Amino acid sequence: MRLIASADESWGIGLDGDLLLSTRADMAHLRELTMGHVLLMGGRTFRSLPNGALPGRVNVVLTRTKLYATPGEGCIGRLRIAHSPEEALAILAEHPSKEHFLFGGGEIYRLFLQYCTRADITRYAPRPGDSSRRADTFMPRLDLPDGWALTGKSPMMEEDGLQFCFESWEYNKS
């Protein structure tokens, strides 16, 4: 599985149920990487999407809410509902030829990080003197000595006063 996220320097990802930071370039990058593939996300992240399931991708949503659909009947077009992590993994296994992206948020990153071997992080640089956007949701840190390594980094870019770059991370057990 391949984790995809945007994060600040403290691995903060969300605030008030929305993305902590985002740019058009980041959204385009996310779309380009994930188009045609499978996204696994939590119920809260799904409910934060302004237009529901993302087009051109299989959206697997892990939720305890039974309102969406019953297990096994959870296929409404591109939306698939899972009511347990095992059920989510079984849906992913139905798509062996597609890439499986771990789409967030915090709870879902923590649950499924163990299955990830790659991560694409859009890293936002701190803005000096700006304490207004402190995250309330975080992803697990990858910069600990536990097998994850930063293997690539784009040049810094800037959009609307935000500086960011695209980082590639890989997990090696040994």
Ligand SMILES: NC(=O)c1ccc[n+]([C@@H]2O[C@H](COP(=O)([O-])OP(=O)(O)OC[C@H]3O[C@@H](n4cnc5c(N)ncnc54)[C@H](OP(=O)(O)O)[C@@H]3O)[C@@H](O)[C@H]2O)c1
């Ligand atoms: N920066 C980024 O790249 C990025 C990416 C994604 C999300 N985010 C942000 O992260 C925040 C959301 O993250 P979050 O941690 O609050 O929520 P989340 O991980 O998106 O979703 C949590 C939800 O997943 C479901 N869930 C969790 N464990 C489950 C289990 N064992 N069985 C069944 N369902 C389970 C529940 O859904 P129900 O509530 O439906 O029962 C739970 O409320 C938002 O601010 C969002 O914008 C940021």
